[in-house]
Amino acid sequence: MNIGIAGAGLSGRLLAFALASQGHQVSVFDPAPSMYSPVAAGWTAAGMLSPVAELESGDDNVFQLGVRSLALWAHIVPRLQQEVELHFNGSLLVAHRGDEGAAERLVSLLKAKAPQQEQPQSLSRSDLNSMEPAIQGPSHTWLLANEGQIHTVQAMRALAESAPNVQWHWSQPVTSLTPHTIHTSTSSHTFDWVFDTRGVGARDKAIHDASLLACQNVRGVRGEIFWVKAPGVKLNRPVRLLHPRYRVYIVPRAPDIIVVGASEIESEDRSAVSVRTTVELLAAAHSILPEMAEGRIIHTDVNLRPALVDNFPRIETEDGLTRINGLFRHGWLIAPAVIENALKSVFSSDYSLSQA
Ligand SMILES: Cc1cc2nc3c(=O)[nH]c(=O)nc-3n(C[C@H](O)[C@H](O)[C@H](O)COP(=O)(O)OP(=O)(O)OC[C@H]3O[C@@H](n4cnc5c(N)ncnc54)[C@H](O)[C@@H]3O)c2cc1C
Incomplete structure (x- = not known):
């Protein structure tokens, strides 16, 4: 055709x-x-x-x-004719002490919606340490084993x-x-x-x-994202920090890059990343990955997610x-x-x- x-x-x-x-x-x-x-x-x-x-x-x-x-x-x-990184090492949900209320509500929602073989698994501190030694600080961790x-x-x-x-x-x-x-x-x-x-x-x-x-009948939903070059900071899988006010995730990407995202704002504004998003997302990411403090922000990006009335x-x-x-x-x-x-x-x- x-x-x-x-x-x-x-x-x-x-x-x-x-x-x-x-x-x-x-x-x-x-x-x-x-x-x-x-x-x-x-x-x-x-x-x-x-x-x-x-x-x-x-x-x-x-x-x-x-x-x-x-x-x-x-x-x-x-x-594909070129190499594309694709990993299925699972992903982590983490929460700080004091934020467990919001985190546990979300984990209960996921448990209610996900089939038996996909349930979030609670991890101990030593489990987390051996899987992701660079992650410090969270008191609660769950593994979503089949994500990537x-x-x-x-x-x-x-x-x-x-x-x-x-x-x-x-x-x-x-x-x-x-x-x-x-x-x-x-x-x-x-x-x-x-x-x-x-x-x-x-x-x-x-x-x-x-x-x-x-x-x-599509609208754009603004998202802001950061690339941090952080040689030596080793992360093996994506991590989401469950926080009562915002959602932050950190995704490792070769070479030596950590992607920190993402805001979700009901706006079609494509202008540069805001101070507020920069402060909130990077501070939250740093709170679980302290070694990224000496990283360099090499790229910021803004784009619109295409969403219909019911998302x-x-x-x-x-x-x-x-x-x-x-x-x-x-x-x-x-x-x-x-x-x-x-x-x-x-x-x-x-x-x-x-x-x-
Ligand atoms: C910050 C951010 C983080 C995200 N993170 C994730 C994630 O971690 N995981 C995930 O699954 N998804 C994620 N997404 C969502 C994902 O990127 C989108 O759902 C996806 O790109 C939508 O694909 P699409 O092809 O419909 O639209 P797009 O990828 O936006 O492509 C639309 C194309 O149409 C073209 N176009 C526009 N107007 C015209 C025209 N008049 N004529 C011809 N072409 C036109 C544009 O130039 C563009 O090339 C994220 C999005 C954002 C913004």
Whole structure:
């Protein structure tokens, strides 16, 4: 098939990789100036793959999409032409003495929502010490044994570079799309099928306009993130600090980088990180990882998570056009399974992304 994709973010790149690997002719349109311009939210994300921890805000559907996606990432990453860090060493939830009330409420919620084999396991101080000697200070720790993380920057590059014979149209924002057709400001292109994966860019009218489809009624949720270069600080898995006022996570990333994130603010403001977020997130991260004090903040980033009214993902298919949106704060966790479901809706119910 001859396929057009609007948007070269996480969903667009995964689709392009899957479809081009299966021999389809694929063209992708995006306003970013090049394949390596970090415009999409996919570049900014920390890359936590946390089906259980995300049950705090997600439902069983998000959980199931996450579990399926972990298996799909394990299939996709070895097929990419460049190395992409992907680890499944579990993740930790930690809380300081005095914050156990809020922490235990969250852990009880996760226990109620997660199946038996995915339950959070309480760890002793000596367990924590042997797993993560650099972590100091928390009095309570739980292990989520089957969680993981992916290096999002490596994966964004590798997905695009590994998709064979794709025609990339950079600096070409899609102005509108209809079944079988993508319009830019200078031309119209006809395809057998069109996919809309523009994230926040899929909304071309005022939010909540009655004529918008669910996938277009998208809002951006601001997230701020920090990269700290901290040679010698060894962390083996992502760690979330459960705090009554904010959520902070720390994700190790090669080479010698610790990603600290992320604020979640109901705003489409893309301006630089705020003093408040900097102080709160870095102070909280330092309170459990004191060795990072001498690290260097080498990068800060701000982006918008694409969220629909109910904060859940959605696929809308009509003849010649499929819209995918609302991946919100768990895009890396659920994208492979969401893309697989979108392709089932186009090809057949037994389509599998592991054929790619
Ligand atoms: C700070 C932060 C931390 C996060 N951490 C995690 C995490 O740890 N784990 C996790 O699972 N998820 C995380 N996420 C969420 C994840 O990044 C998103 O869910 C995911 O990127 C959404 O993918 P998408 O393809 O729908 O949108 P995007 O990745 O934003 O891609 C949208 C693409 O559409 C393009 N576009 C926009 N307008 C147009 C137009 N008019 N024409 C053509 N193209 C257009 C954009 O340029 C972009 O390339 C995080 C997000 C943020 C911001």
